[in-house]
Amino acid sequence: MVKKSWTIAWVFMLFNGTIMAQSRPDYNPKYIETYPNSLYIAPYLETKGNVLRLDYQTLQGSRSLNYLSNFIVTSGFRFRYKWANLQVGAHLPSKRFNETLGTSKNFGIGLNIVQRWFNFYTKYETYEGFYLQNTDDWLGDYRNQNNQYYLRPDLTTKSLVTGVNFLLNSRRFSAPAAIFQFERQKKTALGFVVGVNHTFNRISADSSLVPTSNIDTLTRLSRTFLESHTLGLQCGLMLTVPLFQKKMWYITSSIIPGYSVQKVKTQINYANLLDGNIYNGFTNEFRFGAGYNARRWFASAGLLSTGNTISLKDGQRFIVQNAYLRFSAGFRFGK
Secondary structure, three states, X not given: OOOOOOOOOOEEOOOEEEEEOOOOOOOOOOOEEEOOOOOEEEXXXXXXXXXXXXXXXXXXXXXXXXXXXXXXXXXXXXXXXXXXXXXXXXXXXXXXXXXXXXXXXXXXXXXXXXXXXXXXXXXXXXEEEEXXXXXXXXXOOHHHHHOOOOEEEEEEEEEEEEEEEEEOOOOOOOXXXXXXXXXXXXXXXXXXXXXXXXXXXXXXXXXXOOOOOOOOOHHHOOOEEEEEEEEEEEEEEEEEEEXXXXXXXXEEEEEOOEEEEEEEEXXXXXXXXXXXXXXXXXXXXXEEEEEEEOOOEEEEEEEEEXXXXXXXXXXXXXXXXXXXXXXXXXXXXXX
């Protein structure tokens, strides 16, 4: 049961260092305008969430469990000076938005190194506290009786993603402009991306993820634990389209799918069921945004979705998806 009271806001410091090479590679000035590496300040508001889906087969057919975190809303500031970029934010209470979804906790820390022709990134993130989005499918009128979804405050996900992407059209397409607004894309350009990444996922809970004993499966047993290491190859496209006469407004998007091999370990009741098995899987990244990017003032709104599909035996699979929606505006100092 969720207490009808406000939760204490989770306050954290999120360091997301972004480094630009001080000696810029060659670029086509007809397509890209560079901005000075001077101080800029940008307040932001971000909402994000984590989706955990389990698909598996039973004698009665295929079933799915869709666990979602409650809304995580963060506000703060991004500061950049020369090669360093620091982001500081604080969580707002999740119960403020919908008490029936329970309380979720989140922590994240990341690092990006962006040059014109490649992007190195690493990010660690945890979520604790989920609700079963398809509660009605499993528990009938549970929501009407309890005035809330089926809650799992013990369910925790942890992920560590590290990778590098290489941009094959860096003379005309600016990744710093598309992702961080460090530059301006003056003409429409398409970027081709290839990369490699490693993803670590851990999913744990004190009891079974299945909320009813009507169906007898391995996931009915008392303890849930899954750990996977994913090595993926990805290939995709990035596109930025400047708008209107002065080309200060823009829309940008990217689609970067990937194929992966995975080493998976699961434990049920502290007994290893799959220890070191190799499976095929998939990764995905989708980004869409729009904004205004002048030499002094800039603003943007963007959606980022990343996911990892973890395959198991007998058609079972875990899908771990992260989504971020961000609004930001800022001012650039200097000449």
